[in-house]
Amino acid sequence: MEFLQRLFIDPFNRFLDNLLLFLPNFLTALVILLVGLLLGALLKMAVVRLFRAVGIDGLCERTGMSQMLCKSGIREPLSLLLAKLAGGITVAVFAVIAVQTISVPAVERLLERFFLYLPNVFVALIILFVGYLLSNFLSRAALIASVNAGVRLSGLVGRFVRYVILIMSFTMALEHLGIGSETVIIAFTIVFSGVVLAFALAFGLGGRDVARDYLERKLKGAEREEEEDKLTHL
Amino acid sequence: MEEEIIVRKEVQDWLELVGSADLLVGIPSFNNAGTIGHVVRAVQAGLAKYFPDCKAVLVNSDGGSTDGTRDVVENSAIDDFQQILVAQRVPSFFKTATLYSGIPGKGSAFRTIFEIAEALQVKACAVVDSDLRSITPEWIELLIKPVYEGGFDYVAPLYQRHKFDGTITNSIIYPLTRALYGRSVRQPIGGDFGFSGRLAGHYLSQDVWESDVARFGIDIWMTTTALAGNFRVCQSFLGAKIHDAKDPGADLSAMLYQVVSAAFDMMERYYDTWSKIEGATKVPIFGFEYAVGLEPVSVNLERMMERFSLGVQELLDIWRIFLPPETIDFLCRAARRKGDDFRFPDEEWVTIIYHFALAQHDRLLAKEHLLKSLTPLYIGKVASFVMEMRDSTSTEVEERLAGLCREFEKQKPLLLEKWR
Structure with a gap:
């Protein structure tokens, strides 16, 4: 009987005691989470109405931001996106409070590390987003400029500008996250130098004549062989 | 707010010396030492011959020339008035060469001229280019x-x-201005204009001096402002315009961007005016029209076609954002055509111009990207025009342009319909 007491009943009683201690915290956490979900939904509705009343979607249309978001796969209006973000943050804050209420040390430690790391993730995401926008803008500018200059490989120029900026922003984001920062920078340097060297060799060996003609025109002001248009546009 | 030129000490002193004037002729310049002397003498002779009783001033508004342009202006004068059939030297003629401030460009140079015109309370002004030979x-x-x-x-x-x-x-500004504002001004961006002191004051009061108006956009801005503001407008036949050739291909896309951007900006500003106008009326013409021998213009059609095809090949994705699918199909077909088969019909061209205007209005793209992407299409249209009109007379070309104007007028309701 004593054997059974030690083997089953005592552990079960301890479990019951712990459960009785844990359950109120768990229920409180559940209530907090539910309140968070409710508040998140309410806040989302309120923020949507507020931004729509302010006319932020129209502003986005006019400034070309909607189109930019659409091109990156986001088809929802900005008012809804911001509302979702506000609602999401509210739910996340309440979820954190709920988890802390449960008072499980292992979960608390994990949570603490996660939240300490979270700002880095945000900054990295911002770097990627800005890099994406910048790559779109500058690659388009480079493409149009090279088409207007009559460069036959204009598409390549545009893509080159886009990928260089994307790779740079990706490298910066990874560095910020602390993921193999040195390796990434070294790899980037090697790849970038390789590309530049390849271009230099291609231009130097393949385009010697073009380079010579170009330099002659620029430095000596040599006459252009090609028949020049004499149109007056204005 | 940019500093007004008239607050400068040397200009103030000169204005005090002059006091007031009846007429003002402005000459914007930048490194035009080779030609500006002739322009100054022509202006002085014109004032002496045709306005001998008026107090007149000549203002050279310079952009910081390094070739001695301002010295040439100061030292240029008519030596022998009898040679130009004027009995005696006109006493009331003043001349100044001053540096303008603001964004480098013709518009900023004009602003200085307007400021001096207002300060001197002149009754009539004219501006002429400094590179004119004719x-x-x-x-x-x-x-x-x-x-x-x-x-x-x-x-x-x-x-x-x-x-x-x-x-x-010919392909954009004249037909567009005529369709929008209902007045047939054949050279809206000619570069040489006359205007009243009242209009100079009106120009000066506009807040445009930090925009593209300050650069190449000034000419279309002046004409449009006069047309939309219900000022009395006329034209004067001046004969041939021969001037120093600029490098034509060097900054075509920047030039096109500034001029078209200014024209489209005017559409925003004067929507209430142009949206109510239908058809076009003639504008009175002064001067005796005569034919002159003109130097032939060489055009490299092959290269123009290449530029157009390259544009279609690379920029189609950008144009797809705002051009109708039928226009995109047309461009793809046109880019495949070679040699004399290539044609760019007026109907398609007008659709393109109006959709570019709508795209700028709706801000679908960065303005500079949008309008600079027009360059290959413009080159294609010019190539087609040259091919079509290779053997035509000037009269036939004018008739052809009248057809283009009618197409702009015909499609105007569609533009209005889509303009939100």
Whole structure:
């Protein structure tokens, strides 16, 4: 009987005691989470109405931001996106409070590390987003400029500008996250130098004549062989 | 707010010396030492010959020339007045060469001229380019007299030009301005204008001096402002316009961008005016029209076609954002055509221009990207025009342009419908 007491009943009683201690915290956490979900939904509705009343979607249309978001796969209006973000943050804050209420040390430690790391993730995401926008803008500018200059490989120029900026922003984001920062920078340097060297060799060996003609025109002001248009546009 | 030029000490001193004037002729310049002397002498002769009783000033508004342009202006004068059939030197003629401030460009140079005109309370003004080789004293009479004696506020130039000259004017600015504002001003961006002191004051009061108006956009802005503001507008036939050739291909896309951007900006500003206008009426013409021999214009059609095809190949994704699918199909087909088969019909061209205007209005793309992407299409249209009109006379070319104007007018309701 004593054997059974030690083997089953005592552990079960301890479990019951712990459960009785844990359950109120768990229920409180559940209530907090539910309140968070409710508040998140309410806040989302309120923020949507507020931004729509302010006319932020129209502003986005006019400034070309909607189109930019659409091109990156986001088809929802900005008012809804911001509302979702506000609602999401509210739910996340309440979820954190709920988890802390449960008072499980292992979960608390994990949570603490996660939240300490979270700002880095945000900054990295911002770097990627800005890099994406910048790559779109500058690659388009480079493409149009090279088409207007009559460069036959204009598409390549545009893509080159886009990928260089994307790779740079990706490298910066990874560095910020602390993921193999040195390796990434070294790899980037090697790849970038390789590309530049390849271009230099291609231009130097393949385009010697073009380079010579170009330099002659620029430095000596040599006459252009090609028949020049004499149109007056204005 | 940019510093006004008239607050400068040396300009103030000069203005105090002059006091007031009846007439003002402005010459914007930048490194034009080779040609500006002739322009200054022509202006002085014109003022002496046709306005001997008026107090006149000549203002050279310079952009910081390093070739001695301002010295040439100061030292240029008519030595022998009898040679130009004027009995005696005109006593009331003042001259100054000053540096303008603000964004480097023709518009900023004009702003200085307007400021001086307002300060001197002149009755009539004219502006002429500093690179002109064909200017005669009669130009001054033709640009100023309709204002000074005829009661007009704005005199646009009318030139005898080669049929392939002034292609931005012919293919975009002239027909667009005519369709929008209902007045047939043949050279809205001619560069040499006459205007009243009242209009100069009106120009000066506009807040545009930090925009593209300060650069190439000034000409279309002046004409449009006069048309939309219900000022009395006329044209004067000046003969041939021969001037120092600029490098034509060097900054075509920047030039096209600034001019078209200014024209589209005017559409925003004067929507209430142009949206109510239908058809077009003639504008009075002064001067004796005559034919002149013009230098042939060489055009490298093959290269133009290449530029157009390259544009279609690379920029189609950008154009897809705002051009109708039928226009995109047309462009793809046109880019495949070679040689004399290539045609760019007016209907498609007008659709393109109106959709570019709508895209700028709706801000679908960065303005500079949008309008600079027009360059290959413009080159394609010019190439087609040159091919079509290769063997035509100037009269036939004018008839052809009248057809283009009608197409702009025909599609205007569609533009209005889509303009939100």
